Amino acid sequence: MNQNNNIENVITRFAPSPTGFLHIGGARTALFNYLFAKRNNGKFLLRIEDTDKERSTQEAVDAIISGMEWLGLKHDGEIVYQSERAARHAEIAHELMVKGAAFKCYMTPEETEIERNKAFAEGRALRSPYRDNKEDFDKPFVVRLRAPDPAIEVIIDDKVQGQVKTIAKNLDDMILLRTDGTPTYMLAVVVDDYDMGVTYIIRGDDHLINAARQSVIIDAMGWQRPVYAHIPLIHGEDGKKLSKRHGALAVNEYENMGYLPEALDSYLLRLGWSHGDLDIVDLKEASNIFSLSGLGKSPSRLDFTKLGVVNAHFMKIADDKRLLNLVLEYAKNQDVSIDENKIKLIEPAIKDLKERAKTIGELLEQTAFLRANIPLEFNQKSKTLVEGEGKNVIALAIELLNTLIQWDRTHISETITKIATDRGVGLGKIGPVIRAALTGGLVAPDLSATIELLGRDETLVRLKNALDN
RNA sequence: GGUCCCUUCGUCUAUCGGUUAGGACAUCUGAUUUUCAAUCAGGAAAGACGGGUUCGACUCCCGUAGGGACUGCCA
Numbered sequence: 001m002n003q004n005n006n007i008e009n010v011i012t013r014f015a016p017s018p019t020g021f022l023h024i025g026g027a028r029t030a031l032f033n034y035l036f037a038k039r040n041n042g043k044f045l046l047r048i049e050d051t052d053k054e055r056s057t058q059e060a061v062d063a064i065i066s067g068m069e070w071l072g073l074k075h076d077g078e079i080v081y082q083s084e085r086a087a088r089h090a091e092i093a094h095e096l097m098v099k100g101a102a103f104k105c106y107m108t109p110e111e112t113e114i115e116r117n118k119a120f121a122e123g124r125a126l127r128s129p130y131r132d133n134k135e136d137f138d139k140p141f142v143v144r145l146r147a148p149d150p151a152i153e154v155i156i157d158d159k160v161q162g163q164v165k166t167i168a169k170n171l172d173d174m175i176l177l178r179t180d181g182t183p184t185y186m187l188a189v190v191v192d193d194y195d196m197g198v199t200y201i202i203r204g205d206d207h208l209i210n211a212a213r214q215s216v217i218i219d220a221m222g223w224q225r226p227v228y229a230h231i232p233l234i235h236g237e238d239g240k241k242l243s244k245r246h247g248a249l250a251v252n253e254y255e256n257m258g259y260l261p262e263a264l265d266s267y268l269l270r271l272g273w274s275h276g277d278l279d280i281v282d283l284k285e286a287s288n289i290f291s292l293s294g295l296g297k298s299p300s301r302l303d304f305t306k307l308g309v310v311n312a313h314f315m316k317i318a319d320d321k322r323l324l325n326l327v328l329e330y331a332k333n334q335d336v337s338i339d340e341n342k343i344k345l346i347e348p349a350i351k352d353l354k355e356r357a358k359t360i361g362e363l364l365e366q367t368a369f370l371r372a373n374i375p376l377e378f379n380q381k382s383k384t385l386v387e388g389e390g391k392n393v394i395a396l397a398i399e400l401l402n403t404l405i406q407w408d409r410t411h412i413s414e415t416i417t418k419i420a421t422d423r424g425v426g427l428g429k430i431g432p433v434i435r436a437a438l439t440g441g442l443v444a445p446d447l448s449a450t451i452e453l454l455g456r457d458e459t460l461v462r463l464k465n466a467l468d469n
Numbered sequence: 470g471g472u473c474c475c476u477u478c479g480u481c482u483a484u485c486g487g488u489u490a491g492g493a494c495a496u497c498u499g500a501u502u503u504u505c506a507a508u509c510a511g512g513a514a515a516g517a518c519g520g521g522u523u524c525g526a527c528u529c530c531c532g533u534a535g536g537g538a539c540u541g542c543c544a
Contacts, residue, residue, distance in 0.1 A: 017544045052543055109542080116541090123471045125540070142542060161474065170472050170540085178542040185544045209473060209539050232475070233537070241537070267481095270493090274482055277492045296482075298475050299537065306481065306494050312507095356506045366506090382504090416503090431503030443505040450503095 010042025011199045014068075014075070015082075015189065017049040018060035021250035022067030024302070025204065025234045025242060028268040032202045032231065034073045035269070035283070035290035045196055046075035050083045051188050067251040071261050072283060080196060082188050089183035092191050092221065093143045093176045101220035102176055104141040105130045124150070125172035143177035145186075145217060154212045159229035159292040161205065166212040174213055186210070190217045198226055202292075205230040229292050231272055232299040239301055258330055258360030260318065263311035271300045280313055308358040315357060320350040323363065330360045338371060345370045349453045352445050369442040370453065374465050382436030386466045390433040396422065397434055398463045407456050413448040437466035 012033040016026050037044035048064070050056035068075070096102035105128040107115065112126075119126045131146050148154065150169035157163055176187040183191075193201065201211075208230045218225050236242050242249065254264050265283050273294045275281070281289075315323065324347055331338055338346070346367050357363040378386065386394065400415050420430045431447050438459065444450040451459050 015544090019544075049544060055543070112542085120470070120540080125472090164473070166473075172540080175542055180542085182542085184542070189544085204538090205474065206538050207544095210544095212473095230474085235537080237480090239536075270481060272481090277483065279481085279493045300481065303480050303494075309494055355508095358506095362506095427503070433503090435503055439504075441504075445504095445506090447503050 006040045007042075008040075009199055010037055010040035011045065011197050012037045012042065012202060013045040013047055013193065013196060013198050014073075015047040015049050015192075015203075016064050017052065017055075017185075018057060018064060019052070019055040020060055021063040021252065023242075023249040024251065024254075024268070026064075027067065027071060027073075027251050027264070028234065028271060029203055029231065030068060030073050031071070031265060031268055032229075032273070032290075032295070033200075034075075035286050036200060036202060036292065037076075038287040039290045042199075043076040044073075045077055045080065045198070047080040047082060047192060047196065049185065049188070050081060051086075051183060051185055053083065056083075063250070063252065070255060071251065071265055080192060082192060085188070085192060085195075086183055088195070089188050089191050090177060090181060093183065093187060096145070096176065096217070096220055097143065099220060100146070101217075102143050102145050103128075103131055103133065104136070105144045105173070105175075106137055106139045106141045119172075124169045128173045131173055140179045142175045142179055144173040144175055145213075145220075147171040147173050148216060154215060156208075156211045156215060156228060158208070158211070159227060160232075160295045160297060161208060161230050164208065164212070166209065171213055171216065176217075186213060187217065190214045190221075193226060194218070194221075194223050200227045200229065202229045202231060205232050229295060231295055232297060234271060235299050235301045237302055237304070242302070256333065258326075258362070258364075259307065259311050260314045260360075263307070263314040266314065267307045267310045271302075272296050280310055282314075312358040315354050315360075315363070318354065320347075320354070323350050323354055323360070326360045327364050327367065330364055334361075334364070336364065342371050345453070345455070345458070352449055352453065356445070366443065369439040369444040369450070372440060372442060374461060375469070376440035376462065376465065378436070378469075379441035382439070382441040385433050385436035386469060390436070391467055393419065393423065393430055393433045394437050394463050394467050397437075398460060398467070401451070401456070401459060401463070404456075407452065409446075409448040409452045412451045416448060434463075438462050 014026075014030040014033050016022065034044045036042070046068070048061055050061070065079075093102060097104070107128060107130065115128070116126050125147070127147065128144050131144070148168040148171065150167070152168040154166045154168055154171065155163060156166070174186050175184050177183055211228050211230065215225055234242055251264065255261070262282060266280055269281060269286055270279065273290070274296065275289055275294050327346070327350075328338065328343070349367065349370055350363075353363055353366040357366050396419050400419060401412070404411060404415055416430060416434065417427065420427050423430070435444065435447055435450070438444070438450060438454060445453070454462070
């Protein structure tokens with residue numbers, strides 16, 4: 001890629017509030033911010049927006065951090081905790097008051113409610129009766145932003161949404177400092193983004209109107225506005241808002257379901273972003289080509305079938321040892337115990353089995369034929385196959401395989417063909433019988449591969465057992 | 470209620486006024502076949518609706534319908 005195409009001085013951030021796990025929508029937002037920073041050799045910062053002490057929890061903070069780690073979205077620098085910056089936020093609020101851009105509002109909650117209803121009825125945003133008051137009272141107060149005159153147009157140039165105009169009558173005198181003097185989100189984001197040097201803000205379009213509100217603060221302070229890119233939200237499979245009903249919101253649930261992080265990254269990337277006909281793109285490649293112009297304006301739906309396909313792709317190219325460990329871990333979570341000698345059987349088989357599985361869970365299922373114990377449980381079909389005439393086939397198989405010198409699928413395949421030839425029948429008569437004897441009906445790879453993977457000892461034991469059955 | 474955003478095959482999307490509207494997944498058909506997959510070949514499948522602008526609109530404008538967001542001393 002042409003490094004000269006870099007945009008200078010790119011600093012992005014992901015700023016989740018720790019009120020729950022890292023969900024799929026947040027993960028995508030983080031991903032876009034990460035990629036945009038990487039593409040431009042910039043920085044990707046992480047800030048925890050924990051100004052709401054009631055709802056923020058340490059567990060949520062941990063979940064977000066571990067979720068991002070799992071996805072491979074490493075942030076630069078130290079994590080900024082918004083709650084630790086309250087004094088700085090208050091300082092700016094006071095500066096805004098000095099500039100006349102903010103004021104003390106003494107409305108009680110009841111009075112506010114009445115004003116709000118009035119504004120609602122008039123089709124405009126809340127304005128405080130104290131917005132022009134200069135007098136100090138000995139009463140509890142909040143600090144509000146003095147919204148621009150009603151007729152003024154606040155314009156946001158958004159990289160995704162284009163130019164979005166908001167008429168100021170729809171902008172409220174929003175609260176900057178609560179009665180207890182603590183900052184609200186609206187103030188905190190602006191101050192933190194400024195202090196952190198954030199130049200590009202990529203976030204959900206539920207914040208689109210907030211950009212207008214926040215720009216009022218930025219302008220009042222005489223700061224430079226960041227570049228905005230408001231991306232559409234992700235919807236559930238039914239096209240409705242993503243909610244718990246759709247299940248699987250938290251990224252760690254995807255991990256538990258047996259998806260690979262690089263697959264989730266790749267899938268999420270294509271939800272709302274495109275680059276011509278490119279489909280499956282890994283993080284490394286995306287880091288070279290990601291651009292804001294590839295972002296779409298319309299919301300997209302989650303599609304687990306497609307996620308499965310993408311996951312299958314990444315499983316095929318994943319390291320076998322890593323997959324083995326993931327399978328073992330998955331099995332443990334499912335209370336499936338696998339003893340050492342079975343693991344020895346599974347390890348070399350991963351290479352073949354991963355070609356046939358969409359998830360780690362399916363990969364575990366694929367190992368079932370290896371994990372089966374003697375005597376095998378035969379399903380109805382295989383039971384019939386290993387009886388009667390089938391016994392002769394099995395007997396011959398035992399004889400030939402027993403003396404086979406090179407135990408690999410090529411030679412095994414030759415042996416099976418020989419059995420068919422010896423008995424004067426087609427492979428179709430032989431294969432199913434041996435397969436039934438070896439697996440009892442469980443799914444398995446190609447027959448010769450199955451035999452190779454089972455190994456000589458296990459193969460012969462299973463065949464003899466089927467014979468004695 | 471008000472303001473803002475969105476609308477191309479079932480799904481993710483390409484198209485940046487002129488294309489037989491392309492790709493991927495799913496689906497269907499065929500090939501392969503020793504289970505289940507995988508794989509290969511081929512098919513069907515779309516511009517929400519109604520007006521404009523233009524020689525020409527998926528593309529630009531307006532309206533309608535549908536979906537979404539915001540409208541907190543939450544973020």
